[in-house]
Amino acid sequence: MATDPEDKKQQQVLDRYREAAAEFQTGNVPPLMTGHWLLKKDQSAADRTWTDVGIALAWMTKHYEANPPFERTDGLQAYCSLGDKLEYAADVLPRGVDVSWVHYTTSKNLLALSVVCCPNRFHPEILCPLPPS
DSSP: OOOOHHHHHHHHHHHHHHHHHHHHTTSSOOOSSGGGGGGOGGGOOGGGOOSOHHHHHHHHHHHHHHSOBOOOTTSOOSSOOHHHHHHHHHHHGGGTOOEEEEEEBTTSOEEEEEEOOSSOSSOTTSOOSSOOO
């Protein structure tokens, strides 16, 4: 009995999805939702696990200042200021809202920084990969 080509195609898609899902935890593909960083166990490190919002903000600031955003040639601002970013993050992190800062640097590389709350407000079923230090 011949197999329906559509069934075979659907099975191939399902198989690829399962393969990609299995690779996600250890692969280098970033998640689509910030809370899914918690699934990437090899991305966790004790020196990047905090209970103090100020320490998390200091970490973000250090990396932001080491990799500042590019400046537009027309003098207009491409991104909001570091002060605005810090004010927002200081407001929402204590309420369990993840924070991501993404910008192009002066060398045209993309910098992406994320602080993910754990337990995660939007993904409560995902366990924290490490206890805070």
